[in-house]
Amino acid sequence: MTSRTKFRLHPARRGAAVRSRGHAIVPRFGTRGQPEESRASILRAAVAEFAEHGIAGARTDAIARAAHVNKALLYYYFKDKDALYEAVLDHVFSGLRARVMPVFESDLPPRQKILKYLGEYFDYIAANPRFPRVVQAEWMRAGGKGHVPMQRIAKEYFLPIFAKLVDVLRQGIEAGEFREVDPIDFVPSVVGIIIFYFSTAPLMKSLVKVDPLSEGRIRERRAFVLNFISAALFR
Amino acid sequence: MTSRTKFRLHPARRGAAVRSRGHAIVPRFGTRGQPEESRASILRAAVAEFAEHGIAGARTDAIARAAHVNKALLYYYFKDKDALYEAVLDHVFSGLRARVMPVFESDLPPRQKILKYLGEYFDYIAANPRFPRVVQAEWMRAGGKGHVPMQRIAKEYFLPIFAKLVDVLRQGIEAGEFREVDPIDFVPSVVGIIIFYFSTAPLMKSLVKVDPLSEGRIRERRAFVLNFISAALFR
DNA sequence: GTCATATAATTAACTAGTTAGTTAGATTGT
DNA sequence: ACAATCTAACTAACTAGTTAATTATATGAC
Numbered sequence: 051m052t053s054r055t056k057f058r059l060h061p062a063r064r065g066a067a068v069r070s071r072g073h074a075i076v077p078r079f080g081t082r083g084q085p086e087e088s089r090a091s092i093l094r095a096a097v098a099e100f101a102e103h104g105i106a107g108a109r110t111d112a113i114a115r116a117a118h119v120n121k122a123l124l125y126y127y128f129k130d131k132d133a134l135y136e137a138v139l140d141h142v143f144s145g146l147r148a149r150v151m152p153v154f155e156s157d158l159p160p161r162q163k164i165l166k167y168l169g170e171y172f173d174y175i176a177a178n179p180r181f182p183r184v185v186q187a188e189w190m191r192a193g194g195k196g197h198v199p200m201q202r203i204a205k206e207y208f209l210p211i212f213a214k215l216v217d218v219l220r221q222g223i224e225a226g227e228f229r230e231v232d233p234i235d236f237v238p239s240v241v242g243i244i245i246f247y248f249s250t251a252p253l254m255k256s257l258v259k260v261d262p263l264s265e266g267r268i269r270e271r272r273a274f275v276l277n278f279i280s281a282a283l284f285r
Numbered sequence: 286m287t288s289r290t291k292f293r294l295h296p297a298r299r300g301a302a303v304r305s306r307g308h309a310i311v312p313r314f315g316t317r318g319q320p321e322e323s324r325a326s327i328l329r330a331a332v333a334e335f336a337e338h339g340i341a342g343a344r345t346d347a348i349a350r351a352a353h354v355n356k357a358l359l360y361y362y363f364k365d366k367d368a369l370y371e372a373v374l375d376h377v378f379s380g381l382r383a384r385v386m387p388v389f390e391s392d393l394p395p396r397q398k399i400l401k402y403l404g405e406y407f408d409y410i411a412a413n414p415r416f417p418r419v420v421q422a423e424w425m426r427a428g429g430k431g432h433v434p435m436q437r438i439a440k441e442y443f444l445p446i447f448a449k450l451v452d453v454l455r456q457g458i459e460a461g462e463f464r465e466v467d468p469i470d471f472v473p474s475v476v477g478i479i480i481f482y483f484s485t486a487p488l489m490k491s492l493v494k495v496d497p498l499s500e501g502r503i504r505e506r507r508a509f510v511l512n513f514i515s516a517a518l519f520r
Numbered sequence: 521g522t523c524a525t526a527t528a529a530t531t532a533a534c535t536a537g538t539t540a541g542t543t544a545g546a547t548t549g550t
Numbered sequence: 551a552c553a554a555t556c557t558a559a560c561t562a563a564c565t566a567g568t569t570a571a572t573t574a575t576a577t578g579a580c
Contacts, residue, residue, distance in 0.1 A: 085529065104425040107341030110566060120531045125567060183425065189488045190339040190418065190425055204492050229516065234495070235509040242481025243474045250473065253424045257439050260469070274470040281464065282517035320555065345540060355557045360541065 089127050091117040096138050101180035104187040105135055136199045139188065142181045143207035149174045154214040160222030161284060167215070168240065168276055175248055176268050182249040212237060228283055236283070243275055324362050326352040331373050336415035339422040340370055371434045374423060377416045378442035384409045389449040395457030396519060402450070403475065403511055410483055411503050417484040447472060463518055471518070478510055 095116035099108045110131055114121035128134040153166045175181060188200055215237055222228035251262040260267055330351035334343045345366055349356035363369040388401045410416060423435055450472055457463035486497040495502060 088529080104339050104341060106339060107426065109564095121566090122532085122568075123530060126529075131566070186421065186425060189485055190421060191342065200488065201491065204488070209492075231513075232505075232509065234493075235506060235513075238482050238485065238489075239478045239510070239513060242477035242479075244477075246477025246481060247473050250424055253435065253439070254473075256436065257444075258469075270467075271470060274467065275474070278466070278470075278474060278517045282513045323555080344538095356540090357542080357558085358556055361556075366540070 088117075088119055088123060092119060092124055092127060092134070093137060093141060096134050097141070097180055097184060100135060100138055100187050101183040105131070105191050108135075108187075110134075132199070135188075136203075138184060139199075139203050142178075142184055143203060145178070146171070146174055146181075147207050147211065150211060151214070154218070159227075160218050160225060161227050163218050164222065164283065165276060165280070167218075168244075168279060169272070172244055172272050172275055175244060176272070179248045179251060179263055182245040185245075186249055222283075227285060229285055231283065240279060243279065247271060323352075323354055323358060327354060327359055327362060327369070328372060328376060331369050332376070332415055332419060335370060335373055335422050336418040340366070340426050343370075343422075345369075367434065370423075371438075373419060374434075374438050377413070377419055378438060380413070381406070381409055381416075382442050382446065385446060386449070389453070394462075395453050395460060396462050398453050399457065399518065400511060400515070402453075403479075403514060404507070407479055407507050407510055410479060411507070414483045414486060414498055417480040420480075421484055457518075462520060464520055466518065475514060478514065482506060 092113065095113045096108075098116065099113045103109070108131070110124060111121055113134075114124050117124075124134065128137060150167055150170050153163060153170055156163065156166070158166060188203075191197070212233070216233045219228060219231065219233050219236065223230055247262070254262045262271075327348065330348045331343075333351065334348045338344070343366070345359060346356055348369075349359050352359070359369065363372060385402055385405050388398060388405055391398065391401070393401060423438075426432070447468070451468045454463060454466065454468050454471065458465055482497070489497045497506075
């Protein structure tokens with residue numbers, strides 16, 4: 051990894067095929083095939099590979115193969131393995147943010163707001179059960195001390211959500227509806243409850259008869275999580 | 286990895302220096318240095334390395350260096366990287382089992398039993414905050430589908446504890462002291478709450494001012510966890 | 521309309537560096 | 551002497567990342 055490589059611009063960033071305001075793709079000069087399709091296909095394959103093997107364990111060859119593209123194309127769209135992983139993280143967290151932030155804009159009372167937040171969070175993960183493992187892969191890296199990339203991710207996505215939760219909790223507590231919990235303890239507990247189940251699902255499946263990701267089981271799990279946290283938080 | 290290698294016996298398993306009933310070590314013939322010390326040193330270093338980098342990310346060279354032994358010695362005591370990791374898992378889980386199983390032998394009422402269990406579990410992890418990451422490393426491997434080794438670990442350590450918890454929960458529910466929770470939902474939730482905090486501690490530390498592993502914070506966290514789960518479980 | 525051309529998209533084959541695991545012996549306590 | 555313990559140096563395999571070319575497409579000149 052020379053310093054020249056490091057600062058090389060990637061065609062994808064220079065923008066080749068460009069999506070105009072509407073929806074129709076306006077191709078430029080040498081655009082051929084479906085470049086956005088290729089990029090998306092690589093990202094999709096990367097999500098699966100990183101979720102299954104972590105960052106160190108993920109194989110760029112495997113990602114390329116699963117995406118049905120040549121490995122060099124992977125390095126054409128992404129600087130290196132780390133950049134690809136970062137793109138995956140962005141994908142995961144921007145999806146989550148898009149899903150939960152609107153909840154905080156609504157003017158529901160604190161109790162309903164928390165429940166709605168939990169429900170949306172749960173449903174997003176349930177619809178993408180690989181995501182917890184992808185994120186876990188990050189904090190398994192380098193002792194989880196939080197690289198520069200992860201710092202950015204945390205500041206861009208996590209802290210804003212956390213701040214909103216702090217607000218709602220404060221309101222609920224002031225209104226006497228919530229027990230007095232410290233967000234620094236409450237939030238990671240909630241995240242742990244929701245995420246842990248899904249990230250251990252593959253292992254759980256091999257241990258017990260029931261499929262932890264079956265539709266029925268997920269519905270039960272959802273009800274339990276909301277009920278459990280409600281009992282712990284509401285007066 | 287040839288099949289011959291696979292079945293080679295390791296001196297450690299044949300038993301060299303043997304610890305007699307008392308405490309004094311009774312060395313055999315060519316015993317020199319402190320073989321048990323070397324083995325323990327390797328294990329200790331492996332815990333740290335696996336916790337920091339996961340299985341694929343862990344470097345056997347780094348483990349040997351940290352343990353102040355030649356890398357070949359590592360392969361003298363352990364068949365390969367996987368076997369070393371398995372030994373680490375045994376170390377972690379046997380410690381946990383030794384700590385929590387006595388709780389179930391006691392004749393405390395269900396409520397106190399659960400609280401005692403949670404406290405012991407929490408304290409064990411708090412005293413060894415690297416352990417959650419070590420275990421997480423396992424289910425990040427090969428999609429967490431649960432290798433043969435992990436199946437063994439789960440059956441040997443996890444299922445017995447789970448069974449005891451099922452008992453206590455049933456008793457508590459029948460006595461009308463507990464809300465009606467399904468162990469298949471309750472147990473992973475509790476584990477998630479306890480473990481998640483510690484496995485994300487390094488990242489958390491880089492994000493906020495407070496040290497999540499400071500003595501005071503741990504004490505607070507412990508109180509919160511017991512209180513939170515109590516509120517969610519007890520009537 | 522069509523033809524050369526610039527440029528984007530894509531690939532087969534390669535390389536340099538890393539890493540798990542081995543070998544063949546050296547050392548030491550008994 | 552002898553087996554247990556330990557090591558320096560090695561190797562075979564793997565893997566992230568590169569290179570140098572090739573193919574397809576839109577554009578603009580005519």
